[in-house]
Amino acid sequence: MEIEIKTKKSDGVERLLEVSVPAETVKEAEERTARRYATSVRLPGFRPGKAPTALVRKRFKDAIRQQTLESLLQDAYQEVVQREHLKVASTPHLHDVRFDEGKPLVFELHVEVRPEITLGRTQGFRVNRAPAPVTDDGVREQLDQLRDQRANWAPLGERPVPGDMVTVLLSTADESGELPEGKEYRIVLGSGQAIAGIEELIMRLTPGETAQDNVRWPDDFPDESQRGKTKPVRVTLQDVKRKSLPDLDDTFAHEVGDFESLDALTAAVRRDLVSHAEREADAGVRQQIIDQIVQANAFDVPPSWVNQLIDGYMKAYQIPDEERERFSAEFRPVADRQVRRDLIIDTIAEKEKLKATTADVDERVAEVALKRNADPGQVYASLQKAGRLTEIERAITEEKVFKWLLERNTVE
Secondary structure, three states: OOOOOEEEEOOOEEEEEEEEHHHHHHHHHHHHHHHHHHOOOOOOOOOOOOOOOOHHHHHHHHHHHHHHHHHHHHHHHHHHHHHHHOOEEOOOOOEEOOOOOOOOOEEEEEEOOOOOOOOOOOOOOOOOOOOOOOOOOHHOOOHHHHHHHOOOOEEEEOEEEEEOOEEEEEEEOOOOOOOOOEEEEEEEEEOOOOOHHHHHHOOOOOOOOEEEEEEEOOOOOHHHHOOOEEHHHHHHEEEEEEEEEOOOOOOHHHHHHHOOOOOHHHHHHHHHHHHHHHHHHHHHHHHHHHHHHHHOOOOOOHHHHHHHHHHHHHHHHHHHHHHHHHHHHHHHHHHHHHHHHHHHHHHHHHHHOOOOOOOHHHHHHHHHHHHHOOHHHHHHOOOOOHHOHHHHHHHHHHHHHHHHHHHHEEEE
């Protein structure tokens, strides 16, 4: 396809190109589109596909122009990608499209490209491995969490205190000062689920009572528009429940996991904490190596990749759209770090031929099947259906890359 390409911006992974399709090429494309229309459209007085092309062009002018434009833009984009050798990283954007009768088609193409990464240095770094110590207090905290998971909530007929679970009908005045019908909420007092003023109002009540008062929203409230505001609030306390923890004894140990005694449960918890600390230490070593490689090898990353990761975080944490700006600012460094980590792993895996093979994946699936005491074929089919095979392949590749890196760097 005959087109003219003018580079208006080439900065890092960003490209801004002005593309021009000659008027003659536009005219030929429009004639082809009109002929296709003529073979398929129906017009009164003509058999299907027998209407004169000139009449079809007049009757369906706008549709033909639109289809021609879409076809030319797609063809021109493919030509740009091929001619400029672009490794496109994200969906391109078209700007300032000019498609005037009898003139060239002109538009601007804004696109991000995959970064060209040359890792000049990947070895000779020194990192520290320091597993967090497992203390008696840490073990006790874990045991307390197990007790908390098996707590009973007993109903009460008295005023609640911090730590109690309450069910309330809560109504907050709107901008006009009117109190709408209350909505039901379940709140554990003192856990930060409600602002302090509302909790204080709740703790003045016994089940079945209703109270109304003015409540001031705190100065650090997440919604900036509500900070420092004082609004009428009405609360009806429906019920109160107080948590009762099971005794930490041999009976509890048996119920948790069929342990013979509390000592056996405590030993198992300690082993789990030690194992977790070892995994965290290993992860810390890997991240230190990646961070040092990033510092030693500068490269740009496509902003769209970082944004996609932020979108994933927002969905995982169920962040509302109105919190996007704040959340994005907070998590952008985390997302940028993850993108760079993935790019480094991919680059090393490609260069050193460390990508997971089909045999590697089959072997890992067989290990999973052995642990489950299941048929490897069935496990493979199940993982494939769940879309987990790519995840396994990625994990194996990362293991190979970090093994390669650890052999070439010093861990103290």
